[in-house]
Amino acid sequence: MTRKIVIDPVTRVEGHGKVTIHLDAGGNVAQSRLHIVEFRGFERFVQGRPYWEAPVLVQRLCGICPVSHLLAAAKAMDVVVGAGTGDGLPPTAEKMRRLMHYGQIFQSHSLHFFYLASPDLLLGHESDPATRNVVGVALTHRELAVQAINMRKYGQEVIAATAGKKIHGTGAIPGGVNKCLTEAERDALLHGPAPLNADQMVTWAQGAVDFFKNYYRKNKEFVDGFSQFPSNHLSLVRADGGMDLYHGVLRGVDADGKRILDDVDPQDYLEHFREEVKPWSYMKFPYLRALGPEKGWYRVGPLARLNTAEFIPTPLAQAEFEEFKAVTRGKPNNMCLHTHWARLIEVLHAAESMRELLQDPDILGGELQVKGRRRAEGVGLLEAPRGTLFHHYRVGDDDLIEMANLIVSTTNNNEPMNRAVNCVARALLTGVKEITEGMLNAIEVAIRAYDPCLSCATHAYGQMPLDVTLLDAAGAVVSHRRKPGR
């Protein structure tokens, strides 16, 4: 009997997703798909609104990474107000934005690894699902859980100090920022009482990388082999090839490291990217125009960034980068679970970058905003925690937004996530007689490595159930299991 397994929604990712796995009569995986219920109404929502409202408005898109949308929209509107294409801001403005961004990267990556990924690694992806979560980690790894909470809190305090507030921050505006740090704010973040200070964050970030490397040494076969498949990789890099999460040129490499997108100006992205629509998913599939949809899909995010960058411009992260690259002898790394390693190296880079910026006097004062000749169109790109984020706006003479196009990180990773699901499904589900919860969770582990954010669903109390449905070839339900959402 042909069977169809449905996991709906995927747990511990933001928003709702559904996985279907079709088994043929022989019990082999015939097809697997990750269906995304993505919210697409937002682009219409901003149409007709004044352009200067965009950086605040776009934060409504997502309660998980509002800072990324704030900064990407602000960068696009920098172009519109004639403040250059990302590199024309006054030093104070650019450094405040970078500090905000690194605070976001730091807290988001810390959240992902310690709260969302570590339960699978520390407790095992086949362990009791009732305790395979952050509370379970707290019970068994108390010190790690406390550390994670403080890292997350520190990152949020950096965001609050730079963006102005936690919800709908206003720190980044078209052409610059609307505040710099006071000495008191700077001192609190730089030299505050332990553990919430910059030095402690760097120390803990180093410890986090060591934690993963230690896990890797003990579980090398699993980590290397889990959902490994060749792909292209894409990210922004600095003009000199260094990692830059805030601004740069678009670079793509293939699975062997060959350059397939050669340091393109983000303003020209439309010349190089296309999006394919598939009837079974609401989420589009972006690809490089020159290579077409079959060969032009790519990964974004921490693993991709370490594959495209030639170096990391902070010393401790650079040392870790060299060790990371040595595993694949300098070639691109296509091992899914190495994304966690890459993510933690970025945590270290973010911690070092925050400390460096907090020591820079420019963040305490100076010109905050510039404007030049008004333009009708602007593109803002950013390396958000989950990968490259595209914001593109067209603004009319009446200052109202006429068109908005957003390609979020998770959309960029649509095809890779589908490949990852298929990879694990074929490895674990082929020929088995009984599908265990652990096997199903393994598929989710592969998806979670990409830290997908499936747009910010309303979280209101009572939502977020987990449905697992087994259907036969005719679509009849063979079995159904539901976990309560609370």
Next chain:
Amino acid sequence: MDTSSPAQPLLVYGYGNPGRQDDGLGVRLVEELEAWAHKQGMRGVVFDSNYQLNAEDALAVASSREVIFVDAAVEGVEPFEFRRLVPGRQISFSTHAMPPESILALAEELYNATPPAWLLAVRGYAWEVQEPISPQARSNLDAAFHFLCDWLLGSGNTAEDKR
């Protein structure tokens, strides 16, 4: 806002996305309550809000003598439900956000803190990407606001379950 500096304040924590209509009920109510408390010169109450709860909120819970979470409810009692929460270790899964019971469990496990905690779940009806709260939810918010005002003034401090 901490209207005074007590060692162990009462924490009123609203969460939700104000850009998603009634999902922002918790945040809106806490904003209005904070303004009211400021006018009252109320002491010993801390107000906070965010898009969602997450693990680091265990730190704030652990340093509070009492906690009231305020959220929007997709279904359930109108105009609002107010009920006692207990730490919940059996979260079968979580998203990037966590339920309040799990925050309490973390506070207990990590900081050995078990402050009494309540959930004020205000019934909402509309969840699109728009800012205005729906008229019916606005009415529910007003009812919940007056209830919490009474609570904070002390008239409801002995009740553990109210509707």
